[in-house]
Amino acid sequence: MTGHTRLYRRGATYYHRAVVPKDIINSYEKREETFSLRTKDRGEALQRVRVEAVRVDKLFAKHRRDQAGIKLTAPKPALSELTLDQIARTKRAYLHHLLDEDEDIRLDGFYDPEDHSAQLFETPRPTFEERQSGIEESDAFTRANLARGKRDVFLRSEAEEVFNLGPY
Template sequence: MPGHTRLYRRGAAYYHRAAVPTDIKDSYGKREETFSLIIKDRDEALRRVRMDQLFEAHRKQLRTGDIRAPEPELSELTPAQIETVKQAYLHHLLDEDEEVREDGFYDPEHTSEPQAELPQPTWEERRDDNAFFNKAARYDLARGKRDHIIRDEAEEVLTWDGLELRLAQGSPSWHKVIRALQEAQVQAYEGIAKRDAGDVVPTPPYPVDLSDNSATATRQDSISSHVRLQNAVDAWTAEKSRAWTDKARNDYLAWMTAFAEIAGNKPLHRYNKDDARALKAVLLKLPPNWRKKPGLKNLSIQEAAALADRSGMAPMSTTNLNKALTRVGAFWSWAEAHYDEVKPSLFKGLSVRATVSARDQRSPFSVAHRSRTPRSRSSAG
């Protein structure tokens, strides 16, 4: 009979107690979701124990405004990626158990408090259910059995922040991922049984550092797609500062900050040519020294470029525009050499020909611009 780590019994009825995943815990507002399944049949309870839609809806709310194309499907996962998925799941199971223990167990013999609407399990009920699920997990692992519940669990875990792996439905890696999660279940139940005996079993750290919104892998064989832009820029700066003057350093970082403001601080593998073109489109409208202009300096770079364009302000020179593109392009050339899965040549071919003004270069991007009467070069400044 299949088991599920989120199901527990209170008396004769079953309850679902799902710890809020690590990646959304800080913003979710509570540490878990708990509700009665209002049923007493274990098989029926197992079929109704999913909370994924609720958690995923919250993730989508967090991503509002982060518009990007779906991640490309992976045909297979590397052994390092599968191990990271396993460690993330092991952390989640033991962290969940730790939080249950922090809240305490219901003890009807030593409390006069009424039973809560969403009651805590007794220690004995929690122990018995964990023992049952441990036996079921070992049974499935030993026989290579894979039911729909563990497959659904695997699909959810792959979406967790810092993992974000979109695996093709027919991939042979699904069997490996599911087995890795089953192994994590067995390891977790062993640790939980030791905790039941009063032993100290620490929860292992989550294998991806989310403390500063980064996704830098902490394992030995890191997955480069987990490195976010800001972390890579920090590493690039540390290396290149050996040769940069203070003025050059400030210039490079100013344009990298502009790029990050436009494209966001994403894992490196998510950036593509569209992000490079978005920077160029803004630069084509942006006037020189815009941060010193009273009407623009308090705006975002996109807002400043749009307002300057509407106001007919002269954009920066072609020389400075190309310099900015070269500065940012230099980072991406470095990143391509230092990290796997970085798309090649993001800024190749984007420089503006010096014989064409920046204002004239903007016209292909907008129907509205094409419909305008062209300004004379003298009036454009």
């Protein structure tokens, strides 16, 4: 069984021992955080030391924040409704995102089967008509899902991209 850097034994009892990090040692009240894990069983001690190591690391992080005068605020609760202003801003942000995306596609250019002098690209490009058809199909699919109350993975990924959210 592998050990843990903060686990040590005194007599038959296991202890947690963590040296206070150098960046806070001058302002921290102790030089190390040492306490009994209240077990003589090595397996149990390994489980407990991992939990306690996280707790102690949080204590160190809190001490750093306190020294820097940083206060964590609780996240605001989720809204049950959006205001008209929030809806308008969200709509503008999404439309801006769509326009940026569309501009990138247009700058890459469309494939024109009638232009025999066109440069060939490694990645196939759609024709303008294929792009337009794809948008219409996607719109119809999205409307059908919304009408049925189904969650759409694509729309969720769009929202994450527009608002720079992490995956849910």
